[in-house]
Amino acid sequence: MSEITIPAESPLIDIRGVTRRFGEKTALHNISLTIPSGGVFGLIGGNGAGKTTLIKHILGLFRPQSGTVRVFGLDPVQDPVGTLGRIGYLSEDRDLPDWMRVGELMRYTQAFFPKWDVKYAQELQEAFDLDPLAKVKTLSRGQRARAGLLIALAHRPDLLVLDEPSSGLDPVVRRDILGAIIRTIADEGRTVLFSSHLLDEVERVADRLAIIHEGEILLTSSLDEIKESHRRLTLRFNRPHTTAPALGSVLACDGHDAEWTYICQGKIDELRRSAVAAGATVVDEAALSLDEIFVSQIQSQRR
Amino acid sequence: MRIHISTTDGVPIYQQIVNQIKYLVASGSLAPGAELPAIRVLAERLIVNPNTVARAYRELETAGVVEKRRTAGTFVSDQATPLARRERLKILAERVDALLAEAGQMAISFDELLTLVRQRQTVLESSRAQE
Numbered sequence: 001m002s003e004i005t006i007p008a009e010s011p012l013i014d015i016r017g018v019t020r021r022f023g024e025k026t027a028l029h030n031i032s033l034t035i036p037s038g039g040v041f042g043l044i045g046g047n048g049a050g051k052t053t054l055i056k057h058i059l060g061l062f063r064p065q066s067g068t069v070r071v072f073g074l075d076p077v078q079d080p081v082g083t084l085g086r087i088g089y090l091s092e093d094r095d096l097p098d099w100m101r102v103g104e105l106m107r108y109t110q111a112f113f114p115k116w117d118v119k120y121a122q123e124l125q126e127a128f129d130l131d132p133l134a135k136v137k138t139l140s141r142g143q144r145a146r147a148g149l150l151i152a153l154a155h156r157p158d159l160l161v162l163d164e165p166s167s168g169l170d171p172v173v174r175r176d177i178l179g180a181i182i183r184t185i186a187d188e189g190r191t192v193l194f195s196s197h198l199l200d201e202v203e204r205v206a207d208r209l210a211i212i213h214e215g216e217i218l219l220t221s222s223l224d225e226i227k228e229s230h231r232r233l234t235l236r237f238n239r240p241h242t243t244a245p246a247l248g249s250v251l252a253c254d255g256h257d258a259e260w261t262y263i264c265q266g267k268i269d270e271l272r273r274s275a276v277a278a279g280a281t282v283v284d285e286a287a288l289s290l291d292e293i294f295v296s297q298i299q300s301q302r303r
Numbered sequence: 304m305r306i307h308i309s310t311t312d313g314v315p316i317y318q319q320i321v322n323q324i325k326y327l328v329a330s331g332s333l334a335p336g337a338e339l340p341a342i343r344v345l346a347e348r349l350i351v352n353p354n355t356v357a358r359a360y361r362e363l364e365t366a367g368v369v370e371k372r373r374t375a376g377t378f379v380s381d382q383a384t385p386l387a388r389r390e391r392l393k394i395l396a397e398r399v400d401a402l403l404a405e406a407g408q409m410a411i412s413f414d415e416l417l418t419l420v421r422q423r424q425t426v427l428e429s430s431r432a433q434e
Contacts, residue, residue, distance in 0.1 A: 186347075204351045290310065291311075292313070
């Protein structure tokens with residue numbers, strides 16, 4: 001297989017200044033985000049951060065109260081056929097028609113998508129061990145997720161959107177879902193957007209990601225850049241301190257007495273210099289897991 | 304080829320793949336000329352992004368550990384063996400650094416540490432002799 005190249009030209013999804021309120025609550029606050037074509041984009045955030053609301057704007061299910069949303073260069077509210085026809089979507093609650101049988105669900109969905117690949121659908125049905133005669137209502141949680149994934153994948157969409165695809169599922173089904181994400185982009189350089197709060201999954205499969213918190217984008221970049229820019233420095237000071245000595249802009253700090261740990265984003269040399277000036281030596285410097293990066297980004301918002 | 308990916312210790316995944324393939328080559332588990340799995344195959348097996356595997360293979364190629372052949376496959380380089388001893392020492396040096404740092408944190412002196420290393424060697428030897 002040749003390497004997968006990510007074209008840097010016009011973004012696949014272009015969101016500018018989108019705000020959304022539900023009554024008193026601001027769900028999205030002036031969000032701007034671009035998602036390039038090709039690769040896997042991870043949208044991470046806690047419960048109620050705005051992930052699903054943002055995804056529903058991309059799908060044209062919500063009309064932006066202010067700002068613009070463009071998908072494939074089109075407005076998904078104005079042109080649902082031109083956008084939704086090229087998107088495969090697995091919703092968080094997997095809302096499938098309960099009264100249908102799996103085989104019926106497949107034929108029914110096929111009718112909406114001219115590019116439906118009958119052979120691929122069949123392969124997925126067998127790989128996922130889905131009984132075509134089983135009623136959707138009777139499916140286990142995992143099989144329901146697989147059925148939802150099948151109908152999202154079988155028309156080989158240019159953009160696959162998965163909202164919390166792994167939540168509440170066992171590791172075997174989660175593996176199927178992550179495997180499907182990998183195959184989707186490995187195949188023809190298509191694009192996957194998935195939201196998750198399971199950060200080890202995001203770290204495994206995402207090329208780029210955005211952290212969303214209380215309706216705002218805190219950080220968006222490539223996973224490599226995010227990993228490289230965040231560091232944890234452990235410092236030993238020449239005397240004990242009761243609170244962490246201030247050393248410029250850091251995301252989080254913790255410790256006691258003479259030993260303190262600082263988490264910083266970029267500016268590592270600056271931090272090292274001010275540490276030395278404050279009479280400290282660097283005992284340890286380490287990279288962070290995405291989980292730790294996420295937690296320290298959220299914590300830095302609270303202070 | 305057994306590779307284990309961990310997302311808890313902060314080491315980038317491509318780096319984990321690079322390190323572990325280097326270990327496998329250094330220890331002889333991967334012989335010169337052995338073919339590595341295709342990028343997509345390894346990506347699906349490890350459940351990681353194919354671009355990550357591609358980056359790891361690129362770094363291994365730059366380091367002279369593997370080489371791409373015209374048939375689009377990736378193979379352990381024939382020159383991989385002469386590097387083996389140096390690579391092995393480099394890997395061990397990193398482990399020794401970590402050990403020294405931990406000993407320092409636990410207030411164990413260097414001499415005590417050396418004594419401990421000798422003791423453990425004796426224990427290992429005697430347990431091997433019993434096998």
